[in-house]
Amino acid sequence: xxxxxxxxxxxxxxxxxxxxxxxxxxxxxxxxxxxxxxxxxxxxxxxxxxxxxxxxxxxxxxxxxxxxxxxxxxxxxxxxxxxxxxxxxxxxxxxxxxxxxxxxxxxxxxxxxxxxxxxxxxxxxxxxxxxxxxxxxxxxxxxxxxxxxx
Numbered sequence: 001x002x003x004x005x006x007x008x009x010x011x012x013x014x015x016x017x018x019x020x021x022x023x024x025x026x027x028x029x030x031x032x033x034x035x036x037x038x039x040x041x042x043x044x045x046x047x048x049x050x051x052x053x054x055x056x057x058x059x060x061x062x063x064x065x066x067x068x069x070x071x072x073x074x075x076x077x078x079x080x081x082x083x084x085x086x087x088x089x090x091x092x093x094x095x096x097x098x099x100x101x102x103x104x105x106x107x108x109x110x111x112x113x114x115x116x117x118x119x120x121x122x123x124x125x126x127x128x129x130x131x132x133x134x135x136x137x138x139x140x141x142x143x144x145x146x147x148x149x150x
Contacts, residue, residue, distance in 0.1 A: 002032040006042035011104035028113035040082040053101040065097040
């Protein structure tokens with residue numbers, strides 16, 4: 001799951017501060033796997049009063065973007081957060097450039113992060129990495145054991 005938390009916002013510039021999967025992020029950009037849920041939340045008690053909308057950038061001047069959420073687009077939840085799911089058929093490397101419209105005390109504002117689709121790890125790939133690591137450790141231990149005996 002990709003978790004994008006808005007930790008504060010600047011009503012004068014519209015810029016937001018984020019934590020993406022628990023890590024501070026200046027832009028709020030994230031990476032998600034195919035079929036992965038994405039959740040946008042905001043910290044209460046900040047200058048961000050609510051998330052008003054999440055929309056893909058389109059039209060002249062908009063960066064190339066793919067609607068990776070066409071089957072389950074960003075929608076508001078009852079707790080004030082927003083949620084979506086990356087399409088199963090999304091292509092690795094595709095980018096979703098979008099606007100987060102948010103409410104401040106002086107009116108609506110916008111910020112523009114992006115989400116990139118990243119490769120999914122298959123069980124075989126994880127097994128291969130585990131076996132390779134184990135073999136590497138065995139070879140290293142054997143080499144060190146021979147050096148110590150000399």
